[in-house]
Amino acid sequence: QLQESGGGSVESGGSLRLSCAGSGYAYSTYCMAWFRQVPGKKREGVAHIDSDGTVAYADSVKGRFTISLDKAKSTLSLQMSSLEPEDTAEYYCAGGDEGTYDHCSVLGFTEEFFNYWGQGTQVTVSS
Secondary structure, eight states, rough: OOOEEEOEETTOOOOEEEEEEEEOOSSOHHHHHHEEEEETTTOOOEEETTOOOEEEOTTTTTTTTEEEEETTEEEEEEOOOOOOOGGGGEEEEEEEEGGGGGGHHHHHTTTGGGOOOOOOEEEEEOO
């Protein structure tokens, strides 16, 4: 199971750090990601990371967001800086099954690629 924390409200230009704690997630080769969703729109991929630490970012967050994985603590994080009102959304962490490492670079922003999801945490950025 995955559980997000760290959401909240911040002014434009501010920073937030999201965390996603995994329990019972004991795979060795996998892909994990952060997605976000605003009402009425499809969930979009923000960043993904594989079990080797290879990362990728959506163009809209590149240079502002950093995804990281602490295997010892089974925690996925998303450091968000220079936040903009357009970043306002519900943020979800997602985890793939064993072996999803192989296709992370191609499918890491595809919602259907992931079988495990957190409940979401709200991020609100005011101008």
